[in-house]
Amino acid sequence: MQMKVNIGKYVKLELSGKKILSGMLVDVGSDLWVLFNGQDYLYIPSIHCQNWQYLKQDEIEEITFSNEPNPLDHHNEEISLRKTLTAAKGIFTEIYITSKQTLHGYILSIMNNYFVFYSPIYKTMFISLNHLKWLIPYTNNIRPYGLNNSSLPVNPNNITFARSFEVQIDKLTGELVIFNIGENDNVIGKIQTIKNNFVELITAKEEPVFLNLQHIKTVHMA
Structure with a gap:
């Protein structure tokens, strides 16, 4: 089944690591699904989706929807993971990789099979594209941990990055x-x-x- 026919429907996804995400499917790309859970837009590499099913009516009614606009408006263009990461550069984001915790910060660079992420907690990080489970762009220009701009440098260091x-x-x-x-x-x-x-x-x-x-x-x- 072409997943695009389910845009606008309410679904539940089980991801690698037994993570469950629910919401409205709002976009589908070649390697990426976008889910709106009522508060956030989750960009999920489809390779990590182990199974999915439609939500039941009572499950849908439990979701409280806000009117938050998507910070990464794609203007009806075909989406992909790489395009999304490029569009998210410099935007405060939440990402999930491993260890039952999310990372907060922003993307600095996208390389061949990894990207460079700046976290106020962990500083410069190198993250494998193969292991990114989801990305959530912040809305309303919120900053992680309530930090100001001086605490979130655009160019935190002078490291040169390898391609792989x-x-x-x-x-x-x-x-x-x-x-x-x-x-x-x-x-x-x-x-x-x-x-x-x-x-x-x-x-x-x-x-x-x-x-x-x-x-x-x-x-x-x-």
Whole structure:
């Protein structure tokens, strides 16, 4: 079934990691679905949708809808993940990747298979496109954590970014880093080497841990 025929209908999506999202389907692109949950517009890469179903009438009635306009108005253009990330550059956004927590900040750059995100909490982060579960643009020019502009620099540093996620990680060899938002102790340490698609990380107790590059979702420096 072409998903576009369901635009305007109320659906429930189950995403990777057993995340459930509900709302009105407002747009569909080649690799992206847009869901309005009554308050926010969620941009969801379709690859992460494991199953979906129509909402029942009583479930629809539980949703309270606001009249918030979509900050990323596409003017009837065909949407895609890359186009959406480009349109969202510099706009305050909420993104979900891993570890049962969302990240708040804004996109700095979009590279081949990752993007650069600035978080007031974690600073400059490198995030794999393959692991982005959803993106929510802020409405009404709200700023994360109530911060002012001086606390949210447009160009937070002078780092040059590699074209690919793997090469960017390789550039951090010898640095202390945190992978996957520090979901456990084995993803925090110093990058020793990268060989055969595995990152050798030296932990606080000087024990080597080998991490599969395909399962690295986020990177930021300690």
